[in-house]
Amino acid sequence: MSANEEPNGECYCPEFHRAIEVIGKRWSGPILQSMLGGLTRFSDIRDNVPGLSDRLLSERLKSFEELGVVERCTATRDIHYHLTDLGKQVEPVFDAVEVWAIQLSKVAPLPD
Amino acid sequence: MSANEEPNGECYCPEFHRAIEVIGKRWSGPILQSMLGGLTRFSDIRDNVPGLSDRLLSERLKSFEELGVVERCTATRDIHYHLTDLGKQVEPVFDAVEVWAIQLSKVAPLPD
DNA sequence: TCACATTGCTTACCTTACGTAAGCTGCTTA
DNA sequence: TAAGCAGCTTACGTAAGGTAAGCAATGTGA
Numbered sequence: 392m393s394a395n396e397e398p399n400g401e402c403y404c405p406e407f408h409r410a411i412e413v414i415g416k417r418w419s420g421p422i423l424q425s426m427l428g429g430l431t432r433f434s435d436i437r438d439n440v441p442g443l444s445d446r447l448l449s450e451r452l453k454s455f456e457e458l459g460v461v462e463r464c465t466a467t468r469d470i471h472y473h474l475t476d477l478g479k480q481v482e483p484v485f486d487a488v489e490v491w492a493i494q495l496s497k498v499a500p501l502p503d
Numbered sequence: 504m505s506a507n508e509e510p511n512g513e514c515y516c517p518e519f520h521r522a523i524e525v526i527g528k529r530w531s532g533p534i535l536q537s538m539l540g541g542l543t544r545f546s547d548i549r550d551n552v553p554g555l556s557d558r559l560l561s562e563r564l565k566s567f568e569e570l571g572v573v574e575r576c577t578a579t580r581d582i583h584y585h586l587t588d589l590g591k592q593v594e595p596v597f598d599a600v601e602v603w604a605i606q607l608s609k610v611a612p613l614p615d
Numbered sequence: 616t617c618a619c620a621t622t623g624c625t626t627a628c629c630t631t632a633c634g635t636a637a638g639c640t641g642c643t644t645a
Numbered sequence: 646t647a648a649g650c651a652g653c654t655t656a657c658g659t660a661a662g663g664t665a666a667g668c669a670a671t672g673t674g675a
Binding site for chain 2: 401402403404405406407408409410411412413414415416417419420421424425427428429430439440441457458459460475477480481483484485486487488489490491492493494495496498499501
Binding site for chain 4: 432433445448
């Protein structure tokens with residue numbers, strides 16, 4: 392969809408669909424945001440995201456690794472998880488989400 | 504996190520978390536993208552998104568309406584769903600996702 | 616006008632994903 | 646050497662999603 396907007400269909404893109412399912416899957420956002428914020432250790436990420444369990448963090452990190460978004464690093468004795476270049480490239484997405492999150496909270500404020 | 508990066512915690516934000524769960528919930532992305540592409544009718548959106556069922560589309564549209572992202576319009580006999588201003592403001596997010604989707608597909612291509 | 620199709624839903628049922636809790640191995644510190 | 650933490654895995658119940666059918670209201674065609 393560019394200049395000559397027609398309200399037709401065919402605005403579906405499987406690559407987009409997959410990407411937003413990866414980013415938007417439950418807990419994926421806060422996990423990746425924690426890692427963009429500099430956290431690399433399992434327990435640091437878990438402790439930074441309220442409600443996130445070991446099980447889900449483990450599951451997400453594994454699938455991120457399989458996708459090439461995160462790299463599991465066992466060079467030192469401590470295990471570290473690092474964002475790959477691909478992983479770091481989600482930052483603009485999250486910046487845009489932050490902007491929208493503020494708008495959303497104006498219209499539909501969070502409880503508390 | 505800005506210039507003076509410290510790999511500390513406290514990069515968790517509940518507004519961000521909520522926003523990315525709304526956008527990233529299953530099917531939400533493709534539904535909103537279809538609507539940004541100009542589709543307003545239930546069956547047009549459903550037919551544009553492969554795999555999306557009536558049940559889920561109905562459920563998502565209802566929750567979008569409750570959040571103020573979508574407006575249900577019954578002025579004419581045909582029912583139309585329109586993005587509100589808030590809804591239209593997700594566009595920058597989706598633009599950023601599209602860019603990342605291309606990067607992701609280079610590293611982890613989709614099957615077929 | 617009477618059968619048939621379409622739109623925008625809802626309901627019922629089963630499967631997959633997630634929440635919760637416990638446990639377990641390897642290493643460290645007291 | 647007992648206790649503790651980090652990074653997992655396993656087991657089990659609940660919630661979300663997939664699949665399919667149905668259904669009232671309107672349109673359409675013969």
